[in-house]
Amino acid sequence: DAGVTQSPTHLIKTRGQQVTLRCSPKSGHDTVSWYQQALGQGPQFIFQYYEEEERQRGNFPDRFSGHQFPNYSSELNVNALLLGDSALYLCASSDRGDTGELFFGEGSRLTVL
Amino acid sequence: QKEVEQDPGPLSVPEGAIVSLNCTYSNSAFQYFMWYRQYSRKGPELLMYTYSSGNKEDGRFTAQVDKSSKYISLFIRDSQPSDSATYLCAFSTGGFKTIFGAGTRLFVKA
Numbered sequence: 001d002a003g004v005t006q007s008p009t010h011l012i013k014t015r016g017q018q019v020t021l022r023c024s025p026k027s028g029h030d031t032v033s034w035y036q037q038a039l040g041q042g043p044q045f046i047f048q049y050y051e052e053e054e055r056q057r058g059n060f061p062d063r064f065s066g067h068q069f070p071n072y073s074s075e076l077n078v079n080a081l082l083l084g085d086s087a088l089y090l091c092a093s094s095d096r097g098d099t100g101e102l103f104f105g106e107g108s109r110l111t112v113l
Numbered sequence: 114q115k116e117v118e119q120d121p122g123p124l125s126v127p128e129g130a131i132v133s134l135n136c137t138y139s140n141s142a143f144q145y146f147m148w149y150r151q152y153s154r155k156g157p158e159l160l161m162y163t164y165s166s167g168n169k170e171d172g173r174f175t176a177q178v179d180k181s182s183k184y185i186s187l188f189i190r191d192s193q194p195s196d197s198a199t200y201l202c203a204f205s206t207g208g209f210k211t212i213f214g215a216g217t218r219l220f221v222k223a
Contacts, residue, residue: 043201043213104156
């Protein structure tokens with residue numbers, strides 16, 4: 001049973017560029033959430049997708065956008081990258097979105113230079 | 114006041130010790146209380162999950178929730194070097210956002 005898979009695992013970008021991160025949820029899960037984890041901090045909620053719609057959004061600017069596909073996979077896009085966007089980006093899937101029972105991927109580590 | 118407070122540590126204990134990890138919170142609407150374990154360079158994995166107040170035991174791990182004091186704990190008995198990781202407390206109101214603590218780094222020395 002495949003767990004949550006994310007790609008790429010590492011990437012380096014420069015300020016002002018754009019990045020797309022990808023996630024495939026655990027088999028049987030239809031809800032995908034994205035979190036940002038800065039070094040030494042806990043994950044911060046970016047947004048959650050269910051039935052291809054953004055269901056809730058955290059305190060992140062519009063530069064952060066996402067998409068969910070009919071097969072439940074998801075993308076996170078970040079435009080106009082800032083140095084402060086350097087972090088581990090975590091995708092989490094669940095079969096419900098409202099209990100906190102999340103299954104995380106190993107993350108995509110983004111470095112912005 | 115922060116919504117969740119968690120001592121970042123690090124906490125260093127000898128193998129076999131009992132470990133106590135704690136978080137306090139301020140949001141009375143939290144209904145779901147979780148502990149996640151995160152190894153270095155990995156994603157968090159759900160360790161313990163409780164709904165409402167009380168205790169829950171799973172092997173060497175016990176989670177306690179005291180809603181009256183807004184305080185949750187995770188106890189690890191007979192700690193092992195393989196328990197060395199960052200432990201994140203997490204909370205949900207039943208909405209779609211999970212709130213995480215900053216994590217406590219634990220080192221168990223052989």
